[in-house]
Structures are given as C-alpha cells and as structure tokens.
Amino acid sequence: MIKILIADDQAMVREGFGALLGAQPDMLVVGDAADGADAVARSRELGPDVVLMDIRMPVMDGLEATRRLSGGHSASPRILILTTFDLDDYVYEALRAGASGFLLKDAPAADLINAVRVVAAGEALLAPSVTRRLIAEFAARSPGDRPRPAALNALTPRETDVLRLVARGRSNQEIAADLVVAEQTVKSHIGRILTKLDLRDRAQAVVFAYETGLVVPG
Template sequence: MSTRILIVDDQAMVRQGFGALLAAQPDLEVVGDAADGAAALDAAARLAPDVVLMDVRMPVMDGLEATRRLLHDGGDRPRVLMLTTFDLDDYVYEALRAGASGFLLKDAPADELMHAVRVVAAGDALLAPSITRRLIADFARRRATDRPSPAALSALTPRETDVLRLIARGLSNIEIAESLVLAEQTVKTHVGRILAKLGLRDRAQVVVFAYESGAVVAGER
C-alpha cells in the first residue's frame, strides 16, 4: 500500500517540485496540495493523507496553527513533517509540541526528502539530524526552568529511562542499542513501552517530554 501525501506550501514551485519527486516513487502517492494552512485542513479532511508536508510560514493560517488544529484531538491523524529553514528554532519546537513528527529543510536533497517521508510514515520521528538536536538544546537552554519531574516518569523502569534520555539526544534505535549493549529489537520494545506509559504519539513527543520534565538537561552527557 502506498503512502498518501499532502503537500502544503505557499510557493507553487515548492509544491510542484516536491510533488514530482515524490510521485515518481512507487510507494509514495501525492494526493493533493494546498497553499495555506486553512486550505490544508480542508484538503486533509477530504483526502485523508498519511503524511502532510507542512510549511511553517504561510498566509491565511500558518503551518504551526494548522498543525495544532489538524492533530488536536489525537486519534487516527496524519503524520506532519514540517518544511522549514535554519532560522525557525522556536517555530520548530512549537510544532513538535503541537504533534509534528519532525521537520525537513526545504533545500534538502531529493533522497533526504523521500527518506524523511518514509521514516515519518512508518511511525517514527525525524530526529536524528544534528539540526534537530541543536534546535531542542537551544530551546531548552533559553527557556528551561526548574521543573519537577512529572509522576509519569516514575512509571518508567531505569532501563526505559536510559532509553528515553538517549532518544532525547537524537540517537537512533541502532545507536541506542550500541550505547546500552542491547539488541535493536529490545530497544524497539523499550521505545514502545515508553510511548504507551507516557501516552505519547512518537519519538518527537518523547524529546519534548524529556526536556520539559527535566529528565534531560541541555548540554549534559
């Protein structure tokens, strides 16, 4: 079954360019596009995409508000992959808080675009690139206060807490397995339990939770 994609960007050339690249892949299907957040909500309701490529800055309704509205009630919602540039740190963080599964730079090579869509469609989050780690760490340094760890943290086992902290630093399952000397499948099991216990959607939300709860402090190793 192919992954259904909705492209949302106020630049027609971006929509057409991304659309052509993605549509050429046998496992990806571009079901529509939209030029602003309001039109994106309407298109998503009609087309039921699996993944939405969402620009941050758009007229009428920006991508951040559109993402909030699209994902606000949970359930069987599409994955949102934000399209952004280097200078949007706060916007990216807020998008992750709203439920976006990661982000992609608009000038990313074609293979990165296709990889990102597949990663997000598979239920993972696009958190490995160093740019993501920098954005999260920068936000945490600027805004973190002394927050008590929420009660939800106490539900995690020590090993699950270790895995959570490594996820928050942007490590993949393979890297976590190597760091903790575990089998990759064991790490996947831990990740699934963390998501279930904390009631989180994906790894992107694990990162946000880890920093906001104080489980991870920016800059610590």
C-alpha cells in the same frame, strides 16, 4: 500506498516535491495547499497519511494547521515540518502541537523520500542537526528547574536511560551500541516508553524529556 499532501506557499516547492514524490511507486500526492487554512481543509477532504507542512504561510501558519490536524487520534495525518537549516522559531511549538518530525528544505531528494516513509510508518524523524538546534531553542526559552512528573516513576531504569538517549537525538542503532543490547530491544523499550507516558511518537518523547527536566541542554 502513502497518500501525501504538500502545504507550502511557494508554488515551485509544491511542484518540485510533488514531482519527486509522485514518481515513487509507493507514494501518491493527493493534493497541495498554499496556506495553512487550505491545508486543513484539503487534508480533511482528502485524508492524506502524511502532510508536508511549511511553517510560515499566509492566512493560517503551519503551527496552527498542525495543531488542528493532529488531534491525537489515530486517523490524524502525520505532520512533517518543512524548515530551513537555521530552524524556524516555531518548530518547538510545532512538535508540541503534534508534528512527527522535520525535513530540511535543502535536503537531498533521497532524504525527502526516506522522511516521508519513516513518518508514514509511525516513526518520528529528528535529524541530529535539527535536534541540536531544537535543544538550543528550548534552552533559550525554558524556565529553570522543573518538577519531576509522577509519570516518569512508571519507567524502569533502563527505559529512563533509553529516553535520555532518544532526547539526545541518538538513533536506535546508536542507542543499542551505547547500551550493548540488540536494536530490536531498543525498539521494544521505546514502545513501552510511549505507552507508559501516553505519547504519540518519538518526537513527543523528546519534548517530554526536556520539559520535565529529565534531560537538560548542554
């Protein structure tokens, strides 16, 4: 059973998402919160597996709440950012703070349900449309050339290729097709990449690839 906490300052959003997710046989909505501070407190009290986190909330925004909840340890909930199609200014920082992915607020119901399951399973959710906007946002604010960190030297050439494709927003299936390998092989490569670079999930791998200059926008 996936335990879910919904954090959004709009009551209709909380109620709508709660009703939809609560109707799923493998999901349990354990609570909700109208601001970031309450989200942190309720999450620590209720121990959800996934927190749906709006960014712009009163008292404490979703970015700070994400930072406080992520913590880097296994007991931390997975944070799924709620955002608009235009991509919130703070989404890039939310990824760095430990968020596992994005959910567009106007996404179809089936996408919401799938997003929660994907993130709960330990995967990252980076929709291609959001990834493209994330890249554009990063390009607009990032400095020029960056040194290549020594950590990248630990990757094999194939693992480096896989990381580049992950950063481009490609799915495992698309990466497998591009590299002419089995999808399970891609999953194995990604697992080794995360281990070698000490990254939590696919979302952090995307941030790492752009921050180190392994991949550049465009």
